[in-house]
Amino acid sequence: MSYINNHSQSVSPQVLTELPSHLLTNAEEIPAEYYCFTLYPKYLELRRQLENLEASGNPYFTVHEGLNKDTTIIAGQEFINYSSYNYLGMSGDPAVTKAAKEAIDRYGTSVSASRVASGERPLHWELERELADLIGTEDCIVYVGGHATNVTTIGHLLGQDDLIVHDELIHNSVLEGCKLSGAKQRSFRHNDWQKLDKILSIQRHRYKRVLVIIEGVYSMDGDIPDLSKFIEVKKRHKVFLMVDEAHSIGVLGKHGRGIGEYFGVDPTEVDLWMGTLSKSFASCGGYIAGCKALVEYLRHTAPGFVYSVGMSPPNAAAALAAIRVLKAEPERVGRLFERSKLFLELSRKQGLNTGMSQNTPIVPIIVGNSLQCIQLSKALSARGINVKPIIYPGVQDSAARLRFFINCNHTVEQIRFTVDTLVEELAKIQCNQLVIRN
Ligand SMILES: Cc1ncc(COP(=O)(O)O)c(C=O)c1O
Known part of the structure; x- marks a missing residue:
């Protein structure tokens, strides 16, 4: 098993003598940008971008002084808040908080080892059982991170003889x-299963394994792919x-079981259900749900699992409690849908450009100009x-947008006030722009 030798990627000393000659120059000839981060060209480029952003007041890295929910406190002031994917209000929910605190009292703040070694706790198994039951696998x-879940799982399962085909977004x-x-x-073009079909018709036979990857709800646009067609x-x-159900688990389907429930598909028809615990489930981490063989293989070989610490007790307990609250109170999902639809x-x-959003809690308001977008946010x-x-280079300048995350605790009044204010402030900015142009 690969976790017995965790240096399997090390380079043998002979390899060094075979390096191309241009890497064996005298030390004096090595440009400073190769060993000094302050001269690293990509850092210098970033600095230029940050200077532009800072000139108009950097809107990122805002410090929130309390819970990130339907409202938030920034610099001592309360705001109606659309910057958190705490969709079901589970972060801050008393039952979730209590579970996390009890887990710390019992197990401490870290499991202090990889699960393979001695990091295993009953909470991990309970959480995995509860997730498998929710999804139907x-x-x-x-895993300890949502991002890491995708990197390590995809990076590990596929290889040089394989093909990965994914949505362009x-x-x-x-x-x-x-x-x-x-x-x-x-x-393939966004949501275009026909294009995928064509690619596979031409290319499938050239590869061993082929993996197709889509999202349940797209994170920048709030739209939903036609899962039945992809299947x-x-x-x-x-x-x-x-x-990838980062933004659809807990959100889609009557009971929040995700895009599978939304389309009424048999959960075994999708091979890998990936999701994160940082959105609907008030925690930190990610998961892969699927058949026994897949999960057993990953549990013993996926580098981001085997060589990484086990999920911390409070994180595991928070996610577990959040899933149990979801199962007990599915009405939260209905309320989230109603609020998203209203927004x-x-x-x-009011004529705002909401792009492709489809009654999900992600609603982009496309402004189409990065500078105006920052002005509107301010x-x-x-x-x-x-x-x-969300501005260039995150998206094209013409697609610059404000991204509203709705949660089930937003009130109808908050949403009405927000849309009315949005319309007023956007009109002012566009009007000023016209005056400047003329
Ligand atoms: C579609 C998608 N997948 C994966 C991730 C990574 O999840 P996490 O933030 O929990 O690491 C995100 C993060 O927002 C996401 O939007």
């Missing part, structure tokens, strides 16, 4: 996993299908509304 494995964690795997990588395509071409309907009625902040701009 045979088994589940939890897929999350960075998937892209990093693809790079790590060494597999051939292709993307049809996946079956026809004998490939694996992975769905979307009011925005559309103007809203001055009116007591906290929402973050």
Whole structure:
């Protein structure tokens, strides 16, 4: 088993003598940018971007002084808050907080070892059972980070003889996993299962394993892929299908069981259900749910699991409690849907550009200009509304947007006030822009 030797990637001394000659220059000839971070070209480029951002007041790294929920406190002032994916209000829920505190009292703040070694606690198994039951799979494995879950799972399962085909808007964690795997990588137009079908018709036979990756709700746009169609395509071409449910677990379906419940599909028709514990489940970490063989293989070989510490007791307990609260109170999901729908309907009625959002708790308001987007976020902040701009290079300048995360505790009044204020402040900014141009 690979965890017996954790230096399996080390380079043997002979390899060094075979390095290309341009790497064996005299020490004096090595440019300073190669060994000095203050001269690192990518750092210098970042500094230039930060200077531009700081000139107009950096809207990122805001310090929140309490719970990040429907409201938040920043610099002593209360805001209506749309910057948190605490969708079901589980972070700060008394039952979740109590469970985390009890876990600390019993197990401490860290398990202080990889689970393979001596980091295993009953909480880990209970959490994995509870997740597998929620999603409807045979088994589940939890990792300490959501991003790390994608990187290590994809990076580990696929290799040079394989192909990964993903939606063009897929999350960075998937892209990093693809790079790590060494597999051939292709993307298809957003949500376009017909295009995927074409790619597979031409390319499937050239590879051993093929993995198709989509999201349950897209994190920048709030839209939902047609899962049933993707399953049809996946079956026809004998490939694996992975769905990243970071923003759909706890959100979609009557009981918050995710996009599988939303479309009424058999959970075994998706090979890898990936999700994070940092959104609906008030914690930190990620999971892969699927068949026994997959989970057993990952549990014994996935580097990000085997060589990493086990999930901390308070994090495991918080996620476990949040899932149990969700099962006991599915009405939270219904309320989240109603609030998201209201925000979307009011925005559309007022002529705001909400892109592709589909009654999910992610509603982009597309401004189409990075500078105006920052101005709008500031103007809203001055009116007591906290929402973050997503600007170039995160998205194209023409797609610059404010991204509103709705949660089930937002009130109808908060949402009405927000949309009305948004319309007023956007009109002022656009009007000023016209005056400047003329
Ligand atoms: C689609 C998607 N996958 C994975 C992740 C990574 O999850 P985490 O933030 O829990 O590490 C995110 C984070 O927002 C995400 O949006």
